[in-house]
Amino acid sequence: MWAYALKRIVSAIPTMILASVMVFGLMRLIPGDPAMLFIGEIDDPAVLEAKRRELGLDQPLVMQYLNWAGGMLRGDMGVSVQTGRPVAGEIAAAFPVTAIVVVVATALAALVAIPAGIVAGWKQNSKTDATIVSIATLCLSIPGFWTALLLLTFLGAKWKLLPTVGYVSVFDDARAGAIYLIMPVIALVLTEVAVLTRMSRASTIEVMGLEYVTHARAKGMGERRVLWRHVFPNAFAPTLTVLGLILGHLLGGVVVIEQMFSLPGLGRLMVGAIFARDYAIVQGVLIFIVVIYVVLNTVIDLLYPVFDPRVKL
Amino acid sequence: MKKTLRYLATAAGLAMLVAPAGAQQVTLAMPGDIRSIDFGVNRDGNTDNVLHHVVEALVAYRDDLSVGPQLAESWDVSEDRRSYTFTVRKGAVFHNGQPVTAADVKWSWERLLADETGFLCQKWFKGGSLGIDIQTIEALDERRVRFTLAEPNGLFLVRMAHKVCLTGIIHPDSVGPDGKLAQLIATGPFTMGRHEAGQFVELNRFTDYVPLDAPKDGYAGSRETFLDSVRFMVIADTAAAKTALLAGDIDILPRLDPNAIAEIEAAEGLGVKTVATPEWQVALIQNTDPLLKDRRIRQAISHAIDIKGLTAGATNGLGQPNPSAIAGASAFFGPFFQEGLGYDPEKAKALLGEAGYDGRAIKLITNGTYPFDNISAIAIQSMLQQVGITTELVVMDWASQYAAYKEGKFQMMVMGFSARTDPTLMFDVVVDSKENRANAIADDPELIETVKKSGVSGDEAERALEFKKAHQLMVQDASVIGLFNPARSVGVNDRVEGYEEWPLESPRLWGVRAGG
Numbered sequence: 001m002w003a004y005a006l007k008r009i010v011s012a013i014p015t016m017i018l019a020s021v022m023v024f025g026l027m028r029l030i031p032g033d034p035a036m037l038f039i040g041e042i043d044d045p046a047v048l049e050a051k052r053r054e055l056g057l058d059q060p061l062v063m064q065y066l067n068w069a070g071g072m073l074r075g076d077m078g079v080s081v082q083t084g085r086p087v088a089g090e091i092a093a094a095f096p097v098t099a100i101v102v103v104v105a106t107a108l109a110a111l112v113a114i115p116a117g118i119v120a121g122w123k124q125n126s127k128t129d130a131t132i133v134s135i136a137t138l139c140l141s142i143p144g145f146w147t148a149l150l151l152l153t154f155l156g157a158k159w160k161l162l163p164t165v166g167y168v169s170v171f172d173d174a175r176a177g178a179i180y181l182i183m184p185v186i187a188l189v190l191t192e193v194a195v196l197t198r199m200s201r202a203s204t205i206e207v208m209g210l211e212y213v214t215h216a217r218a219k220g221m222g223e224r225r226v227l228w229r230h231v232f233p234n235a236f237a238p239t240l241t242v243l244g245l246i247l248g249h250l251l252g253g254v255v256v257i258e259q260m261f262s263l264p265g266l267g268r269l270m271v272g273a274i275f276a277r278d279y280a281i282v283q284g285v286l287i288f289i290v291v292i293y294v295v296l297n298t299v300i301d302l303l304y305p306v307f308d309p310r311v312k313l
Numbered sequence: 314m315k316k317t318l319r320y321l322a323t324a325a326g327l328a329m330l331v332a333p334a335g336a337q338q339v340t341l342a343m344p345g346d347i348r349s350i351d352f353g354v355n356r357d358g359n360t361d362n363v364l365h366h367v368v369e370a371l372v373a374y375r376d377d378l379s380v381g382p383q384l385a386e387s388w389d390v391s392e393d394r395r396s397y398t399f400t401v402r403k404g405a406v407f408h409n410g411q412p413v414t415a416a417d418v419k420w421s422w423e424r425l426l427a428d429e430t431g432f433l434c435q436k437w438f439k440g441g442s443l444g445i446d447i448q449t450i451e452a453l454d455e456r457r458v459r460f461t462l463a464e465p466n467g468l469f470l471v472r473m474a475h476k477v478c479l480t481g482i483i484h485p486d487s488v489g490p491d492g493k494l495a496q497l498i499a500t501g502p503f504t505m506g507r508h509e510a511g512q513f514v515e516l517n518r519f520t521d522y523v524p525l526d527a528p529k530d531g532y533a534g535s536r537e538t539f540l541d542s543v544r545f546m547v548i549a550d551t552a553a554a555k556t557a558l559l560a561g562d563i564d565i566l567p568r569l570d571p572n573a574i575a576e577i578e579a580a581e582g583l584g585v586k587t588v589a590t591p592e593w594q595v596a597l598i599q600n601t602d603p604l605l606k607d608r609r610i611r612q613a614i615s616h617a618i619d620i621k622g623l624t625a626g627a628t629n630g631l632g633q634p635n636p637s638a639i640a641g642a643s644a645f646f647g648p649f650f651q652e653g654l655g656y657d658p659e660k661a662k663a664l665l666g667e668a669g670y671d672g673r674a675i676k677l678i679t680n681g682t683y684p685f686d687n688i689s690a691i692a693i694q695s696m697l698q699q700v701g702i703t704t705e706l707v708v709m710d711w712a713s714q715y716a717a718y719k720e721g722k723f724q725m726m727v728m729g730f731s732a733r734t735d736p737t738l739m740f741d742v743v744v745d746s747k748e749n750r751a752n753a754i755a756d757d758p759e760l761i762e763t764v765k766k767s768g769v770s771g772d773e774a775e776r777a778l779e780f781k782k783a784h785q786l787m788v789q790d791a792s793v794i795g796l797f798n799p800a801r802s803v804g805v806n807d808r809v810e811g812y813e814e815w816p817l818e819s820p821r822l823w824g825v826r827a828g829g
Contacts, residue, residue: 032712152556163560165546261553
């Protein structure tokens with residue numbers, strides 16, 4: 001297993017290099033000059049030139065890339081153009097905010113969606129199945145920002161049950177932190193639960209049709225036991241893959257949710273940086289997201305044999 | 314369901330515990346975090362709005378956009394108009410309790426003007442385009458400090474009071490051993506409090522603050538403070554900010570979306586205050602473009618735009634149509650400046666025929682960030698279509714449009730200029746030679762000369778004449794088509810007393826009280 005993990009990490013190196021080139025190149029392709037945006041309405045060409053020099057933007061692109069990539073290899077992600085604070089620090093501050101919302105929401109979504117999907121698959125084409133699928137489709141169809149607005153309007157503005165703005169880390173104050181998490185987590189769960197339910201249902205239907213399930217039933221095994229012993233472990237593996245992808249995707253920043261609930265997470269950091277052409281932040285965050293994907297997918301792959309004995313690493 | 318509601322009610326109770334306690338605190342929204350405490354060096358609008366509560370300059374803008382006293386209680390100008398002697402406000406102390414002296418003022422200014430500081434507006438006071446050049450700064454006694462300019466310049470106080478480049482006076486201990494600003498030991502009515510990056514900035518009342526003995530007037534006058542603390546809450550999304558105001562989680566929402574005004578006005582316990590601003594919405598035409606270098610085509614475009622109709626539509630009737638760089642709120646404004654080329658579609662068609670316009674499409678750039686820009690551009694496209702001018706609307710993000718503007722790489726664009734308190738400063742944004750600045754728009758040499766003269770003169774009547782001439786020249790040149798001065802609204806919770814909007818629309822939390 002460890003040899004496999006090592007192999008995966010080594011094979012990620014070319015991915016990282018390619019990603020760094022793409023991230024760097026794409027940012028330079030977007031019109032807009034960080035130095036220009038930094039100085040704003042001050043019309044002074046000398047100030048602009050000085051700022052461009054300070055940011056290294058006067059150097060050839062290849063040199064700019066090598067300076068940045070060299071810094072990354074030394075563990076120096078650079079400093080934010082806008083705030084002058086280290087990029088690593090900005091990511092370290094924003095990531096836990098995103099991570100806590102995403103992990104809690106994904107865990108809750110999985111707890112609801114996986115059983116719901118299994119039941120829907122087990123009772124395929126029944127009323128129960130139709131109800132579950134309809135709810136999942138409805139959840140999938142409602143845009144995240146709309147769910148967020150509804151929550152803010154009703155739970156926040158109209159009924160005044162939850163605060164509409166602000167954030168407290170659960171690590172600083174668990175109860176207060178939990179309160180600020182309620183609405184973002186609900187909004188995220190409603191979106192993610194739909195994808196997971198459909199995946200879980202499809203896998204269940206596929207497994208239910210396999211011979212060993214028919215064999216188990218023919219032996220006289222009870223339905224619950226069939227589901228728990230034979231269907232769930234085999235249907236869960238593909239859902240786990242999707243779960244990994246969802247986690248990777250969400251940990252990269254839940255932009256809409258963070259924007260709507262004023263959460264200082266990775267998504268909002270990234271959006272602000274893109275608008276300000278804060279190259280160092282955008283590049284740093286994107287590389288960080290690539291690392292998350294690589295790590296998560298490796299972990300998911302390593303977990304595969306636990307749920308599916310047919311898989312050997 | 315009952316259980317859920319009970320849980321949520323408990324949560325609401327807990328939320329109240331989490332919320333900052335104390336009746337004398339006010340929370341207001343701001344769309345982004347502050348960049349730094351290094352005023353004038355690493356700043357943006359949010360940074361300025363916060364730091365103007367902590368740091369004071371010698372002078373500041375009044376409600377009528379003239380310059381009034383702030384840390385200086387008075388000043389004298391020498392006969393040759395080269396020397397300005399300021400007297401520091403009696404009883405003024407720094408946040409560390411030390412009295413403010415003329416020597417501190419001299420030190421602060423010398424620090425600002427030193428190359429190492431990186432003050433973005435150094436050139437404003439060291440021989441920049443408008444010719445202000447500080448030669449000496451002398452501390453005459455404990456409270457009097459004299460600035461001497463190389464040449465007389467009518468814009469010196471205007472620049473000194475400028476909101477964007479805060480010329481704040483700070484205590485030398487504010488600077489660390491490396492020469493960088495480490496903390497703000499200044500003279501404002503609030504001190505810097507807690508700053509949670511990306512979340513909020515809190516300011517605390519400076520209890521030893523001695524206000525100026527003059528009424529609150531813009532950024533000038535008394536800054537007597539009643540609030541114990543102020544929290545600037547970062548809320549990037551406008552819909553979320555509006556909901557927070559409705560929920561009572563924030564007390565003040567500046568720059569209220571015009572479409573939300575009716576809802577806020579109708580809400581119980583909330584009100585809206587609206588004010589005309591000196592911001593200027595314009596259509597810019599690149600006069601070096603092969604098609605648009607023909608003045609007749611530019612004038613045809615100007616004749617085709619009905620700025621009254623456009624203003625009414627784009628601003629919900631709250632803006633003031635204005636074809637000139639002289640803001641409606643300016644003391645120099647008058648009926649003369651409301652005269653542009655005039656809305657005349659027939660004349661526009663005639664001019665196009667004369668110029669031999671062949672129907673080539675003109676790219677009209679706007680952005681999706683600022684609603685006034687976007688709506689104005691759509692209206693202009695439709696109006697130009699009426700006279701036979703084809704335009705292709707290009708909607709960019711703000712950073713891309715700004716780069717195109719700065720580099721002069723566009724045919725036509727709609728954008729808004731932030732407030733400039735003096736007409737010369739607004740003219741200066743668009744008037745210059747293209748060799749000097751790629752983003753210069755109107756480059757008629759006579760116009761450039763007229764604008765320069767308007768800044769140098771210290772005589773109001775003389776300046777008024779120069780402004781009239783500059784306006785006429787700019788209208789005829791038709792590279793810059795003035796549209797309107799937008800109005801800005803702020804949503805305020807009724808528990809906040811004494812909060813007033815003013816033309817520069819920056820929040821002012823002094824003179825404000827918070828009820829229960």
